[in-house]
Amino acid sequence: MGSFIILFVIWIVMGLGLGYYAASIFKGDRPYGLGGDLVAGVLTAIVVGLLDWFIIPLVLPNMGQMVLFVAAILEPLLGVLVVLWLMRYLKRR
Numbered sequence: 001m002g003s004f005i006i007l008f009v010i011w012i013v014m015g016l017g018l019g020y021y022a023a024s025i026f027k028g029d030r031p032y033g034l035g036g037d038l039v040a041g042v043l044t045a046i047v048v049g050l051l052d053w054f055i056i057p058l059v060l061p062n063m064g065q066m067v068l069f070v071a072a073i074l075e076p077l078l079g080v081l082v083v084l085w086l087m088r089y090l091k092r093r
Helices: 002-020 033-059 065-092
Strands: none
Touching: 002 033, 002 065, 033 065
16 A cells, blocks of 8 residues: 555656656747646546556456556656657647
């Protein structure tokens, strides 16, 4: 349970950090403002992280705890970047 709480905090901090730096990462303006980037970053990180934490052990039951922990950090990171990019791409269309 302790590692899950640590992951949850990591997801929140990662979502906030990527949301805050999204304008620098994607070299453009914020189509939905800073608040939109922050909310999208945090929600995406939490949803993808929870899916990883609960679904991966069902699909791959012999995966080690450390591999699961690393996957539950890296995949939400990539998910947040994809969602923030999509927000900008769809707003321009």
